[in-house]
Each structure stands twice: as C-alpha cells, then as structure tokens.
Amino acid sequence: MKMKHSVLSAALLGAALSLTPVVSQAGIPAPQVQDGQTMPSLAPMLQKVTPAVVSVNVSGVQVSKQRVPDMFRFFFGPNAPQEQVQKRPFRGLGSGVIIDAKKGYIITNHHVIDNADDITVGLIDGREVPAKLIGSDANADVALLQIKAKNLTQITVADSDMLRVGDYAVAIGNPFGLGQTVTSGIVSALGRSGLGIEQLENFIQTDAAINSGNSGGALVNLRGELIGINTAIVAPSGGNVGIGFAIPINMVRNLANQIIEHGEVRRGVLGVSGRDLSPELAKGFGLDTKHGGFVGEVTPDSAAAKAGMKAGDIIVSINGKNIRSFTELAARIASLGAGAKVKLGIIRDGEKKTLNVTLGEASQVAEKGAAELHPMLAGAALKDGKGGVEITDVAPNSPAAVSDLQKGDVIVGINRKKIRSLNALRKALKDKQGAVALKVRRGDAYLFLVLR
The missing domain is CATH 2.30.42.10 (PDZ domain)
Incomplete structure (x- = not known):
C-alpha cells in the first residue's frame, strides 16, 4: 500500500515538474507540455478574445412621481403640489462586447443601461472611457454604445444559426464587479422561449456559469467567435444553477445594424x-x-x-x-x-x-384602426415604442382625448398585465368587457387611465 502511494506520489511530482510554466521571450507563458504533447487549454483563444470584452458602469437618478390624493391637497390649501417627486440615485454594472474597433461600437443589454445618465466603459488594459448610447431595443434587450479610444480589439462574429446542442461555449464577463471572469460549458438548448424575460425570446441556453454583472458579456465558441450576448439566468436560490440564457448573435447583429443605419430599430412585420x-x-x-x-x-x-x-x-x-x-x-x-x-x-x-x-413596417395603428382595439382609443395613433405602445397623436375631442390620453404617452400595462407591443395590446383588449385600466408612462411618471 505504501509502495503504491509512493509510486503515485512520484508520478504526481513528475507531472507537476513537467507542467512547470515556461515563459517565452515575449513574457507570455508558453504552452504546457507533458510527455511531448501540448496540454489542451483555452488560454490561447482567450488571449485574443478577452480584450474585446469590457465592463459597463452606469449611474443615474431614478425619478418617480406619485399623485397627491385630493383629500391631502384640500388640507394643505390651493397651493399644495399635485404630484410628489422622489429622486433616487443608482449605480449599476454590466458587461459589453466590442464589435467594431474602428468605430468603437459596443453591444450590451438594454437593461444594463436603462435610465442611465452616465455610462463608462472599462477596458481590459485599465482605461476607463465615457460611452455614448447610440440606440437600444427594450423588447429584445439589446443596446448599442460607442466610445472613442485607440488600440481597441473587436471580436469575430460567428453564425449562431449553425449552433448545435452540445457545442462547447465560453462565457466572458464581469460578474459581481470582480473583474473579467471566464467560465465554460456547453450549449444546453436552442430556441428557448416563453420564459417571460423579454418580449422577444429566442435564447441560447448554456450551463456556463453566468451571474449578476455578466449581462451584456460574450458567449463564444472554442474558436473565440461570438455566438451570443449573455442576458439572464434562472436563479431560484439567488446564485448560478447552471441555467443561463444568451441572445443569439445573428439576432443581435440584425438589430445593431438597424440602430446604426436608422438610429432606432425598424422592426419587420409578417402579419x-x-x-x-x-x-x-x-x-x-x-x-x-x-x-x-x-x-x-x-x-x-x-x-x-x-x-x-x-x-x-x-x-x-x-x-x-x-x-x-x-x-x-x-x-x-x-x-x-x-x-x-x-x-x-x-x-x-x-x-x-x-x-x-x-416584411412590412413596424406595427402602427392609425386613428381609425385604434377604435377597433377599444372604442375609447378612437382618435389615437399608436405604434410599438420603447417598452410599450406609444401614442403618436391624439385627435382633438376624440374618445381617446376624453380618456385623457396624450401624445407621447406610452401604454405599458392593462389590468396589471405588462404590455410591450401593439400585438400584445391587441390580444389583451380582445373580447374585454367592462372597464379597462391602462397603465401609462407619461414622462417620468406612471398613472392609470380607465377606459369605460
């Protein structure tokens, strides 16, 4: 027994000696070699890819408004405010991926930069650069940033339609603000939907560990090609349980191209x-x-x-x-x-x-068509907007005007159900009887309007 233990110890020691890192002239560890064969490692691929993955730091002020009830305004006299304003500063951290080094374009998630007043990108070499928001799509949770900096590294983009369940996947991001972190796994499933995470869902599922702060980071294949943007996890215990989701890069690329060309997403419609x-x-x-x-x-x-x-x-x-x-x-x-x-x-x-x-143009309902959704919407022109259905116009003295709807309002809910698109609004109002409560975003405030 002792002899076997000694032999095993000697073997392990020999392996340890043979795996001692050898530093090349460039100062980069040379590939590890054992028994004349190079040991498998993701390091060479990651040395090329990780400079293209950045941290995204955001800050801003969350403004919320609440109507002061009539009874309280009565007690404080005619000069009492009609609304109570609350401002809460916030900070957030996520990840991003450089897709165009020359133009400084960076892809991240919409929820990472949502409501941010200041966005700063942290590069792997320690530089911190202010970023500009070019555009975003809340329904697909995609945002495009731009920075001005030299010596950037962009990532190579793969064809996510060619993915197969079982393909290896590597997630790169900045979880919990720890700094750049790499985890690995496989593609667990494709085409995941019905999760209630986003309005548009067609996720890659992976068991590569994804945690808070990974949002907007890269999911790559073993060639270091970008296959998806890490977005969400299933975390009933608050931590990673091996079920993470990424938006396929083909979908992200289509949306980013629209934002670059038009400054916004002009969604196609099949009908x-x-x-x-x-x-x-x-x-x-x-x-x-x-x-x-x-x-x-x-x-x-x-x-x-x-x-x-x-x-x-x-x-x-x-x-x-x-x-x-x-x-x-x-x-x-x-x-x-x-x-x-x-x-x-x-x-x-x-x-x-x-x-x-x-494909047709993004959903838009003219004033006449709005009446088909609900009689009290007659006179309102609607279209898919940021996070809901935007009211682009209201005819004077129309039922929509009587309902207190205003140009620029965004319908975000009906009877406590979230609404993020015209299609969802149409389904929610179909065969509805009686009064309907619309949750409307007006500027920075939220209010409920009742359609009778």
Whole structure:
C-alpha cells in the first residue's frame, strides 16, 4: 500500500515538474507540455478574445412621481403640489462586447443601461472611457454604445444559426464587479422561449456559469467567435444553477445594424398570429414534423397575405433554417428590418411550399384602426415604442382625448398585465368587457387611465 502511494506520489511530482510554466521571450507563458504533447487549454483563444470584452458602469437618478390624493391637497390649501417627486440615485454594472474597433461600437443589454445618465466603459488594459448610447431595443434587450479610444480589439462574429446542442461555449464577463471572469460549458438548448424575460425570446441556453454583472458579456465558441450576448439566468436560490440564457448573435447583429443605419430599430412585420405546433395539431394534420409555427390568422393586406399565406399553414423554416416554435418565428421576424426579403418554408395540406415574403413596417395603428382595439382609443395613433405602445397623436375631442390620453404617452400595462407591443395590446383588449385600466408612462411618471 505504501509502495503504491509512493509510486503515485512520484508520478504526481513528475507531472507537476513537467507542467512547470515556461515563459517565452515575449513574457507570455508558453504552452504546457507533458510527455511531448501540448496540454489542451483555452488560454490561447482567450488571449485574443478577452480584450474585446469590457465592463459597463452606469449611474443615474431614478425619478418617480406619485399623485397627491385630493383629500391631502384640500388640507394643505390651493397651493399644495399635485404630484410628489422622489429622486433616487443608482449605480449599476454590466458587461459589453466590442464589435467594431474602428468605430468603437459596443453591444450590451438594454437593461444594463436603462435610465442611465452616465455610462463608462472599462477596458481590459485599465482605461476607463465615457460611452455614448447610440440606440437600444427594450423588447429584445439589446443596446448599442460607442466610445472613442485607440488600440481597441473587436471580436469575430460567428453564425449562431449553425449552433448545435452540445457545442462547447465560453462565457466572458464581469460578474459581481470582480473583474473579467471566464467560465465554460456547453450549449444546453436552442430556441428557448416563453420564459417571460423579454418580449422577444429566442435564447441560447448554456450551463456556463453566468451571474449578476455578466449581462451584456460574450458567449463564444472554442474558436473565440461570438455566438451570443449573455442576458439572464434562472436563479431560484439567488446564485448560478447552471441555467443561463444568451441572445443569439445573428439576432443581435440584425438589430445593431438597424440602430446604426436608422438610429432606432425598424422592426419587420409578417402579419400573422398563431401558436406552436403541438403534437396534437401535428397528428390532426397528419404531419410527421413536430416543430414549427401554426398560423391561426393572417392579417388582411399584410406582408403574409400579399405573399399568399393562409390560415392553417404551418411555418417550418426561415431562409432555409428550421424553426422550433411560433415564438421563435416571431422573434426571428421581429429582429429583421422592415422591407427585408425572407423565404418561408411552409406545409399546406401536407405539401411543402416556399413563400417569398417582403416584411412590412413596424406595427402602427392609425386613428381609425385604434377604435377597433377599444372604442375609447378612437382618435389615437399608436405604434410599438420603447417598452410599450406609444401614442403618436391624439385627435382633438376624440374618445381617446376624453380618456385623457396624450401624445407621447406610452401604454405599458392593462389590468396589471405588462404590455410591450401593439400585438400584445391587441390580444389583451380582445373580447374585454367592462372597464379597462391602462397603465401609462407619461414622462417620468406612471398613472392609470380607465377606459369605460
């Protein structure tokens, strides 16, 4: 027993001696070698990639306003304030990824920079540089920053549509403000949706450890190519449990390009509503496939209608890439710009077909169309806005004006349910009976307006 222990100890000692780092002339540790073979390591890849991952520090003042009840204003006289204003300073920390070194473009999450007055980017070499917000998309949780600095390193971008479950993945970010940290794992699942994290969900799931502060950081493959932007975790105990989510880089890249070109996201619209293709539906239609989006309704004069799509069609692919659910379909379409041309693979009456579709412009409801959502919205022009449905105009003396809706208001909720898009507003108001309470963001304040 002692002899075996001694032999084992000697073997371990020999291994330790053979693994002693050798420093190259450049001052960088040379690859470790054992028995004449180079030991596998992520270090060479990370030496190239980590300079492209930055920390994002934000600060600002959270302003909230509450209406002072009439009874209190009565007690304090006619000069009593109608609103009580509270200001609370805040600081936050996240991560970001340099995607264009020449122009200084950095991708991060919208929730990292939301409401920030000052944004500072920390580079791996210790420099701290002020950043400018170019634009963001709250529904997809993507934001684009820009800095002015020399000697930046940009990351190489992969094709996230080529990912497979089981591919290795490496997460890089700044968790808990500890400084740059690297964790590794695999791609656990693709096309995750229905999580209630964002309005548009088509997540890469990974077991690479992601924690607070990792948001906006890089998820890369073993070649050091960017495959996703780390966004959220499932953390019932408050810490990492091996279930993290990243936004696919193809989706991020489409949105970033729109922000760069237009200063905002001009979302493409297909014009269909539906549901995931369930096993029951697949069996009822006599289909072999169990993945796709079932089209329940096609909006008249929409991009889908013009392309010849019909209710009952089953969408199974976009531009030759299979889709897993209707939610994934919606997220992929929404990340494409208005006017984008796409090929949709569908199944109709058991036969496979391809439809060429030119996506319409982002959802916008004119004054006449608003009345179809609710009679008391008549006279309001609506469109998808930042974090909700923006009211772009209100006709004088219209029902919308009587309801106290104003130009610039953003509808963010209905009867305590969050609303982030016109499509969600349409669904929430469908077949609603009686009074409806709208939660509206007006400037920095929130108020409830009742539609009767």
